[in-house]
Amino acid sequence: MDEITTVFVTESREQLAALEDALLQLEGSPEDNDILNAVFRSAHTIKGGAGVVECNFIVSFTHVVENVLDRLRNGEIKLNGDLVALLLACSDHIGNLLDVLAAGTPAPDADLAAEGSALLNRLQRDWLEKGSGGDAPSSTPPSARDEPLHSSGGGEVETDCWHISLRFGPDVLRNGMDPLAFLRYLTSIGRIVLLETIADSMPNADEMNAESCYLGFEISFASTADKASIERVFDFVRDDCTLHILPPHSKLSDYVALMSQLPEDPMRLGEILVRVGALTQAELDDGLRKQQAPPENDSADSAPQMPLGEILVEQKVVSPELVDAAIIKQKQVNDKRAAEARLIRIPADKLDKLIDLVGELVIAGASVNLLATNTGIGELIEATSLTGRLVESIRDAALQLRMVQIGETFNRFTRVVRDVSRELGKDIELSISGGDTELDKSMVEKIGDPLMHLVRNAMDHGIEAPDVRVANGKPARGRLELNAFHDSGSIIIEVADDGGGLNRDRIMAKAVERGLIQPGQVLTDAEIYNLIFEAGFSTAEQVSNLSGRGVGMDVVRRNIQSLRGTVEVSSTVGQGSRFAIRLPLTLAIIDGFLVGVGRSAYVIPLDSVVECIELTRDSNGRDYINLRGEVLPFVRLRELFEFRGEAPARQNVVVVQYAGLKAGIVVDSLMGEFQTVIKPLGTIFHHVKGIGGSTILGSGEVALILDVQALIQRCTAHETQRAEQPASIR
Amino acid sequence: MNQVVANGTRQVSTSKGADDSPTQYLTFSLGGEVFALGILNVKEIIEFGNVTEIPMMPVFIRGVINLRGAVVPVIDLSARFGGNASAVSRRTCIVIVEIDSEDGKQDLGVIVDAVNEVLEIPRAEIEPPPSFGAKIRADFIQGMGKVDGRFVIILNVERVLSTAEIAMLARMGGDDGNTATE
Numbered sequence: 001m002d003e004i005t006t007v008f009v010t011e012s013r014e015q016l017a018a019l020e021d022a023l024l025q026l027e028g029s030p031e032d033n034d035i036l037n038a039v040f041r042s043a044h045t046i047k048g049g050a051g052v053v054e055c056n057f058i059v060s061f062t063h064v065v066e067n068v069l070d071r072l073r074n075g076e077i078k079l080n081g082d083l084v085a086l087l088l089a090c091s092d093h094i095g096n097l098l099d100v101l102a103a104g105t106p107a108p109d110a111d112l113a114a115e116g117s118a119l120l121n122r123l124q125r126d127w128l129e130k131g132s133g134g135d136a137p138s139s140t141p142p143s144a145r146d147e148p149l150h151s152s153g154g155g156e157v158e159t160d161c162w163h164i165s166l167r168f169g170p171d172v173l174r175n176g177m178d179p180l181a182f183l184r185y186l187t188s189i190g191r192i193v194l195l196e197t198i199a200d201s202m203p204n205a206d207e208m209n210a211e212s213c214y215l216g217f218e219i220s221f222a223s224t225a226d227k228a229s230i231e232r233v234f235d236f237v238r239d240d241c242t243l244h245i246l247p248p249h250s251k252l253s254d255y256v257a258l259m260s261q262l263p264e265d266p267m268r269l270g271e272i273l274v275r276v277g278a279l280t281q282a283e284l285d286d287g288l289r290k291q292q293a294p295p296e297n298d299s300a301d302s303a304p305q306m307p308l309g310e311i312l313v314e315q316k317v318v319s320p321e322l323v324d325a326a327i328i329k330q331k332q333v334n335d336k337r338a339a340e341a342r343l344i345r346i347p348a349d350k351l352d353k354l355i356d357l358v359g360e361l362v363i364a365g366a367s368v369n370l371l372a373t374n375t376g377i378g379e380l381i382e383a384t385s386l387t388g389r390l391v392e393s394i395r396d397a398a399l400q401l402r403m404v405q406i407g408e409t410f411n412r413f414t415r416v417v418r419d420v421s422r423e424l425g426k427d428i429e430l431s432i433s434g435g436d437t438e439l440d441k442s443m444v445e446k447i448g449d450p451l452m453h454l455v456r457n458a459m460d461h462g463i464e465a466p467d468v469r470v471a472n473g474k475p476a477r478g479r480l481e482l483n484a485f486h487d488s489g490s491i492i493i494e495v496a497d498d499g500g501g502l503n504r505d506r507i508m509a510k511a512v513e514r515g516l517i518q519p520g521q522v523l524t525d526a527e528i529y530n531l532i533f534e535a536g537f538s539t540a541e542q543v544s545n546l547s548g549r550g551v552g553m554d555v556v557r558r559n560i561q562s563l564r565g566t567v568e569v570s571s572t573v574g575q576g577s578r579f580a581i582r583l584p585l586t587l588a589i590i591d592g593f594l595v596g597v598g599r600s601a602y603v604i605p606l607d608s609v610v611e612c613i614e615l616t617r618d619s620n621g622r623d624y625i626n627l628r629g630e631v632l633p634f635v636r637l638r639e640l641f642e643f644r645g646e647a648p649a650r651q652n653v654v655v656v657q658y659a660g661l662k663a664g665i666v667v668d669s670l671m672g673e674f675q676t677v678i679k680p681l682g683t684i685f686h687h688v689k690g691i692g693g694s695t696i697l698g699s700g701e702v703a704l705i706l707d708v709q710a711l712i713q714r715c716t717a718h719e720t721q722r723a724e725q726p727a728s729i730r
Numbered sequence: 731m732n733q734v735v736a737n738g739t740r741q742v743s744t745s746k747g748a749d750d751s752p753t754q755y756l757t758f759s760l761g762g763e764v765f766a767l768g769i770l771n772v773k774e775i776i777e778f779g780n781v782t783e784i785p786m787m788p789v790f791i792r793g794v795i796n797l798r799g800a801v802v803p804v805i806d807l808s809a810r811f812g813g814n815a816s817a818v819s820r821r822t823c824i825v826i827v828e829i830d831s832e833d834g835k836q837d838l839g840v841i842v843d844a845v846n847e848v849l850e851i852p853r854a855e856i857e858p859p860p861s862f863g864a865k866i867r868a869d870f871i872q873g874m875g876k877v878d879g880r881f882v883i884i885l886n887v888e889r890v891l892s893t894a895e896i897a898m899l900a901r902m903g904g905d906d907g908n909t910a911t912e
Contacts, residue, residue, distance in 0.1 A: 360799060363799070600782065600783065640785070641785030641786065642785065642786070679799075679800070679801040680801070681784075681794065681801060681803075682801070682802075682803055682836060682893075683831060683832075683836070683893050683894075683897050684791070684803050684893055684896050684897045684900055685784060685787075685803070685897075685900060686897060686901075687897065687900065687901035688784065688786065688787070688900065688901075689786075690785075690786070691784065691785075694782075694794060694801045696796045696799065696801070700780065700796050701780050701782060701796065702780075702782035702793075702794045702795065702796050702801055703782065704782065704784065704785075
């Protein structure tokens, strides 16, 4: 069994489990469309996957099941206990068919096949043929045996649907058209029976232009409208797209002609046409073999099928070179799938357990290392340092397991922006950059909600309505940016808009009204902007259903703070605002730099350490030094933390950098690098400024991790306060 | 099988009774006074040692210890009651107490001068707390237990070790009053 099949079987089993769950839920609440859709989706995914691995017996079986589900979804038949039982039996049968596929047998054995046809007959008899009846043929299974294949021999294909081939030009999105809108409009004059998205022209991710449209659709469309009215649907994009419409009951040769006209290779097109239900497999083969002997009734699924490409060559439809090219193309597709197949899905809690254990291992390793160093036995030290290095690698690898790219989270917003901007009657484009920046999985999960708040806020309050924008001399189309990048041991996620910016005066007025500040209080711009993160603050004059209830921003800040992150806002009136979320890379383990003050040890995150220098005597009294011509302010940890006792004769300055700001931290001794497993300090110490967490040293003692940013902020604030109130005793 | 079930129910019933008033108490001395804690709150008792101080904290927060890989805050009860920080002696212990806080269960260490014994105090032998005179805040006292003709102060753990209150005090200590940075 090759890799694709393995993946298909695994995934289908998951889908089956989901299908079964959903069916059971559906029984309890038959009216719930979400659940019904979930059932349909699962069945459809299985069928699609089976099509990819060319497992026809699963395709044909699932196809009928899907038809029943489709009718259910369209309200043509009502769900009852019998149907649920039947569908459950069908899902069991699909499970059995999967076993057959997994075992590598080309077709199910007689018993299973009999069981399958019994189920199919029941579905067909009880649920597909009764009721309104008329529109059943469109959903004819590709190779159901009771299908009168002879009738298709005459040249007309079996479907009574229009077939629409649609390829959008690259500029469709840029011209402000939404491909989906056309499809939605299409449904107003008929019913899309089946739709296949063609994304073959999509280049590799790095070559892709997010503003270009690479989409195409093959649509099987049931409608009583005439060709002109279908064409009219696409009037707006007429110049920008390739459109082929085949009326119902077109000649097979028309389809073959269509296949050769379209840019994709015919082999795939043939498959796609079969999948949309425009042609049945039998019809396709039939059409392509029409100069040969008349087809057997069930040639489609029992006789070994000739590759489509060869048939096409034989039929002089395509040249052999084209087929070769198509095969290479298909191989590439297969390779890509194989790469995807190398992914293993693991429950997150197993991973967390591993990370926890690695954390303990790191602590235990540090302890062993310490003991070894104390003994002074060279060989032992060597052995432990080797172990230490390995543990370090394991730690890195384990942490890497949890790192995911933020791009996926960002991409979710494309849809959000599109929907919300339409809802608001604004024209907003989303630009995403830095999607390949990696951060901890748990972080990605938790950052979604705050980001959503910020994005919605930016669209609702930030970006103005198009007429206001034009009046202000800005392009009517608003711009929202999502950006992510790494900066000294943190990841920064930015949400920026080019809207009106934050209104200083309105925020002030609101804050006074809400009692957040006193009237007449003097605040800096940054302080004012940060007021929007206070609880119960909302400046929107109109509360929309998107935002404006004033619950957003303080929740955003709280969520971000709970990830040990910060959020800052900067804004220019008339030009927009920018929210920067700064998050630590990981929640579990960091590289630390161990320093000592008095008898205590502290850990400074290594990413923020630039260098270490000795504190020279002549800097006594002043709290800054000359660092190669630069003024470097420093903070004496000993004073800040109110240590008793004299400082030792030799002190060191650890130069740290944070958000472009350099500062020194004066400590007694430098103890070197240390792998730091972060242990939370608990709610009691939640508000302690300058301490980010704790860790356990090899000796079993607890060391505190310094929060460099908070520490520097604290000192700045201190200093400012001292400057403002010189008389106060400190 | 029956045995197990019976055991299970018995356990449930004891812990139910404990909600109203536990009957077993751990007594300890602190500054010459004898106090009692409901036994169900006590997780373990360990020797005093290796407390890492946290800077910028009120006196009653002694620091944190490493309890088998978990970092546990340690509270100086004597200082919490408004007295001086307890001096460490040979008999000084840390009682690990489990309390329910808003964010689930949390462990806290409590420094005591010496641990005495586990006592059973019948409900009838517990007097309501005096409104003053006990030298500690009245809401810290759950009741006064009578043991051998002496009074033992039964502490109200939820109040004495209220994480919300401690966090607030810690914040005030840590902030040095300059809330402007917020």
